[in-house]
Amino acid sequence: MTTPPLPEESSVEELADLVRTGQFPAFVDRARELEPADLADVLATLDEEERVEAVRALPPALSGEALVEMAAEEHAGDTLAALDTERAAEIVEELEDDDAADLLGELEPEAQRRILAGLEDRAEVERLLRYDEESAGGLMTSHLIKVRDSATVAQALDEIRRQSDDVEDFYQIFVVDPNNVLVGTLPLKGLVTSAPARPVREFLEETEFSVRPELDQEAVARLMAKYNLASLPVVDVGGRLLGRVTFDDVTDVAEEEATEDLLRFGGVSGEEELSDDWRLAVKSRLPWLLINLLTAFAAKAVIDHQQSVVVRLPLIAAWLGVVAGMGGNAGTQALAVTVRRLALGHVAPGDARRIIGKELLVGLLNGIANGAVVAFVGLATVGGTPMLGLVVGLAMIGNLIVAGVSGALIPLVLHRVRVDPAIASSIFVTTFTDVFGFGLVLLLARVLLLS
Amino acid sequence: MTTPPLPEESSVEELADLVRTGQFPAFVDRARELEPADLADVLATLDEEERVEAVRALPPALSGEALVEMAAEEHAGDTLAALDTERAAEIVEELEDDDAADLLGELEPEAQRRILAGLEDRAEVERLLRYDEESAGGLMTSHLIKVRDSATVAQALDEIRRQSDDVEDFYQIFVVDPNNVLVGTLPLKGLVTSAPARPVREFLEETEFSVRPELDQEAVARLMAKYNLASLPVVDVGGRLLGRVTFDDVTDVAEEEATEDLLRFGGVSGEEELSDDWRLAVKSRLPWLLINLLTAFAAKAVIDHQQSVVVRLPLIAAWLGVVAGMGGNAGTQALAVTVRRLALGHVAPGDARRIIGKELLVGLLNGIANGAVVAFVGLATVGGTPMLGLVVGLAMIGNLIVAGVSGALIPLVLHRVRVDPAIASSIFVTTFTDVFGFGLVLLLARVLLLS
Numbered sequence: 097m098t099t100p101p102l103p104e105e106s107s108v109e110e111l112a113d114l115v116r117t118g119q120f121p122a123f124v125d126r127a128r129e130l131e132p133a134d135l136a137d138v139l140a141t142l143d144e145e146e147r148v149e150a151v152r153a154l155p156p157a158l159s160g161e162a163l164v165e166m167a168a169e170e171h172a173g174d175t176l177a178a179l180d181t182e183r184a185a186e187i188v189e190e191l192e193d194d195d196a197a198d199l200l201g202e203l204e205p206e207a208q209r210r211i212l213a214g215l216e217d218r219a220e221v222e223r224l225l226r227y228d229e230e231s232a233g234g235l236m237t238s239h240l241i242k243v244r245d246s247a248t249v250a251q252a253l254d255e256i257r258r259q260s261d262d263v264e265d266f267y268q269i270f271v272v273d274p275n276n277v278l279v280g281t282l283p284l285k286g287l288v289t290s291a292p293a294r295p296v297r298e299f300l301e302e303t304e305f306s307v308r309p310e311l312d313q314e315a316v317a318r319l320m321a322k323y324n325l326a327s328l329p330v331v332d333v334g335g336r337l338l339g340r341v342t343f344d345d346v347t348d349v350a351e352e353e354a355t356e357d358l359l360r361f362g363g364v365s366g367e368e369e370l371s372d373d374w375r376l377a378v379k380s381r382l383p384w385l386l387i388n389l390l391t392a393f394a395a396k397a398v399i400d401h402q403q404s405v406v407v408r409l410p411l412i413a414a415w416l417g418v419v420a421g422m423g424g425n426a427g428t429q430a431l432a433v434t435v436r437r438l439a440l441g442h443v444a445p446g447d448a449r450r451i452i453g454k455e456l457l458v459g460l461l462n463g464i465a466n467g468a469v470v471a472f473v474g475l476a477t478v479g480g481t482p483m484l485g486l487v488v489g490l491a492m493i494g495n496l497i498v499a500g501v502s503g504a505l506i507p508l509v510l511h512r513v514r515v516d517p518a519i520a521s522s523i524f525v526t527t528f529t530d531v532f533g534f535g536l537v538l539l540l541a542r543v544l545l546l547s
Numbered sequence: 548m549t550t551p552p553l554p555e556e557s558s559v560e561e562l563a564d565l566v567r568t569g570q571f572p573a574f575v576d577r578a579r580e581l582e583p584a585d586l587a588d589v590l591a592t593l594d595e596e597e598r599v600e601a602v603r604a605l606p607p608a609l610s611g612e613a614l615v616e617m618a619a620e621e622h623a624g625d626t627l628a629a630l631d632t633e634r635a636a637e638i639v640e641e642l643e644d645d646d647a648a649d650l651l652g653e654l655e656p657e658a659q660r661r662i663l664a665g666l667e668d669r670a671e672v673e674r675l676l677r678y679d680e681e682s683a684g685g686l687m688t689s690h691l692i693k694v695r696d697s698a699t700v701a702q703a704l705d706e707i708r709r710q711s712d713d714v715e716d717f718y719q720i721f722v723v724d725p726n727n728v729l730v731g732t733l734p735l736k737g738l739v740t741s742a743p744a745r746p747v748r749e750f751l752e753e754t755e756f757s758v759r760p761e762l763d764q765e766a767v768a769r770l771m772a773k774y775n776l777a778s779l780p781v782v783d784v785g786g787r788l789l790g791r792v793t794f795d796d797v798t799d800v801a802e803e804e805a806t807e808d809l810l811r812f813g814g815v816s817g818e819e820e821l822s823d824d825w826r827l828a829v830k831s832r833l834p835w836l837l838i839n840l841l842t843a844f845a846a847k848a849v850i851d852h853q854q855s856v857v858v859r860l861p862l863i864a865a866w867l868g869v870v871a872g873m874g875g876n877a878g879t880q881a882l883a884v885t886v887r888r889l890a891l892g893h894v895a896p897g898d899a900r901r902i903i904g905k906e907l908l909v910g911l912l913n914g915i916a917n918g919a920v921v922a923f924v925g926l927a928t929v930g931g932t933p934m935l936g937l938v939v940g941l942a943m944i945g946n947l948i949v950a951g952v953s954g955a956l957i958p959l960v961l962h963r964v965r966v967d968p969a970i971a972s973s974i975f976v977t978t979f980t981d982v983f984g985f986g987l988v989l990l991l992a993r994v995l996l997l998s
Contacts, residue, residue: 406857
């Protein structure tokens with residue numbers, strides 16, 4: 097117990113092997129000892145066919161929780177859809193309503209309808225399925241503990257006992273009026289320290305935070321993280337209590353967002369990418385590459401236009417890549433910092449000028465340092481001259497300034513016009529640094545070396 | 548109450564203006580109505596001098612919690628250090644022990660000693676300061692609710708009442724033996740539904756998860772996220788209860804890690820970067836640029852070595868950047884996906900071959916698509932020939948395969964040798980794609996166009 101029970105990769109493989117070799121009774125015995133999240137790891141390493149067999153062998157409650165713990169890209173929905181309707185419905189019925197809705201939300205409409213039709217009690221899940229799965233309504237569960245504002249401590253404790261069979265964890269006890277309008281929460285401390293006849297109204301705490309079901313999950317996650325909330329009530333436009341979102345619902349949201357941001361920054365769209373599916377990979381990467389190819393032609397046009405410089409001075413060709421490439425690197429640095437600041441909401445409207453000013457200065461200083469190195473190399477290596485050193489040194493300084501300014505300016509502008517800066521910035525920045533890098537080297541070479 | 552009280556930027560600016568214009572009583576009145584996290588936003592928009600004045604004007608409890616909520620890069624420590632010792636000590640004393648240790652942990656050793664000496668009760672904070680701030684010990688608080696395993700329900704409820712004055716939120720009630728060894732937790736439900744004379748031993752739940760104080764904060768965050776834990780006990784080697792980490796402690800960890808990963812991916816080291824400080828920016832970016840410059844010279848050497856091809860065929864110069872640049876883009880895509888999979892722990896040891904195989908295939912397919920486009924352009928534009936189209940098309944295919952394979956292979960190798968793949972991969976990948984891109988274009992041009 098004193099060492100963290102992080103999943104042993106060996107035991108994940110062992111259990112997977114039991115499935116692969118058809119030893120289902122042994123597999124189920126071992127699976128019973130696992131946390132759902134660990135069993136999910138086992139299911140994720142199996143291929144689709146094996147996973148369906150494993151789920152058939154497991155008790156519905158066990159397999160359901162494990163399927164819920166699987167990440168979206170690990171095809172829990174496909175597995176559920178591959179089961180016969182009766183078994184799939186049994187599994188869904190064992191789940192909490194929000195988990196059931198999440199799992200069913202991953203299915204194709206037809207499979208979803210089929211399994212929903214097999215459920216004994218489907219009203220609640222159907223209601224949750226109506227919310228966008230990336231909204232507060234999509235995250236929330238309607239299982240919660242609530243007491244009436246007219247209750248006494250003794251009545252409230254009775255209610256809690258009664259309702260807590262249905263509710264796995266409760267972080268807040270909600271107090272509602274006769275119309276189910278949320279009026280506050282009960283501090284547990286007050287509840288265990290008060291006389292049984294005391295009305296709960298006397299010590300209820302006003303709810304400071306609540307959200308509407310339409311609120312985007314990213315905003316929900318940010319709100320809960322900022323104010324350290326374990327549980328957040330979701331209310332309709334009339335203030336009536338619909339459900340609650342708990343901290344564990346948004347942990348996954350933060351992880352998804354971080355994945356999305358890093359992939360977008362790397363030029364990959366879509367969250368489906370963290371899989372072994374090459375079709376998805378081509379689909380999510382090729383469009384971006386083709387757009388990049390267009391901009392690469394724009395940069396190529398700069399060189400074509402100055403073809404005569406290359407003809408008269410062939411050794412300049414090798415310098416083009418150095419100056420343009422370094423601009424791309426410096427631009428990416430400025431971009432990463434600015435994109436992350438925007439994502440964290442650290443940029444106030446008045447900050448833009450200061451941020452760009454900083455990047456201009458940083459670009460100048462890094463440009464001088466790198467420019468000095470390339471100037472020296474341009475002067476000292478085979479075929480080099482002091483004038484060549486000056487050309488590449490100045491071009492480097494100029495391009496690193498362009499890199500810094502565009503790396504900050506472009507995401508700021510995109511953010512202002514409500515385009516996600518992570519997705520579109522890098523293409524603009526590297527186009528700028530390529531075009532300016534090539535252009536500066538060739539222009540300076542023409543003026544200083546060839547005239 | 549039904550709209551989320553997200554911080555209004557206007558009100559943040561209003562409060563900041565009250566400080567700037569010296570209207571401190573009005574500022575303090577407004578500040579009292581704010582959540583600590585919102586007051587932190589106000590303090591963060593002020594400059595250092597104004598912030599110190601604002602903190603002097605605020606009641607110690609209020610300013611302390613706001614300073615704790617400020618992000619690390621927003622210099623809460625500097626503000627504390629700028630106050631006189633007595634005031635700083637007052638502020639620290641109002642905080643929970645883990646928050647006090649976090650805040651003091653940001654100070655220079657001398658300022659830390661000075662303020663610690665001013666505290667009335669400093670043993671607990673000093674003990675917490677001894678742990679690495681990025682470990683479970685650094686995250687934990689020693690304020691928690693615990694009852695003896697020999698207690699009855701009535702005694703346990705008494706204990707909870709007594710101890711809950713000290714404890715802001717409790718998600719678990721810990722049960723310890725006479726030696727303070729953690730033996731389990733009490734379900735709240737059992738507590739409110741059991742007879743007063745019932746021994747708690749009869750319904751305590753075994754603790755499934757606990758960690759040692761040395762465990763790295765990233766592992767703590769991953770454990771809590773994976774198993775949806777609101778609270779996690781920290782125990783020493785003998786199983787004695789030292790403290791607990793709560794979910795809100797690790798929310799910030801996940802955010803920090805995501806920042807670090809994105810910045811590293813963009814070639815920026817250090818977390819200090821999300822500030823307006825140009826000195827820090829140069830310090831954290833210049834080393835990376837200089838390393839990149841070295842690799843750029845390696846790629847340049849490939850062109851210099853094939854200088855005769857450029858002399859005889861100057862129009863090839865413009866194609867070098869296209870093929871190398873596209874390789875860089877495709878390599879970055881493969882890299883982003885692989886780095887993120889590694890960060891999420893989605894890669895088992897046996898997966899490497901499959902991942903590389905997938906990237907090889909994706910590189911081939913994307914190479915064919917982009918190669919077809921450049922081949923057509925190489926054939927159809929001014930100065931183009933079918934043979935030139937073939938050269939650039941084949942070079943594109945080859946380089947995108949190199950890009951995909953190196954984008955997957957390099958982070959996998961670095962991960963295996965325990966180097967963070969996010970920090971070092973991109974430099975290797977772009978070097979590979981530059982060297983191979985230049986080399987392929989020039990080699991194919993020499994063989995197919997010039998011989």
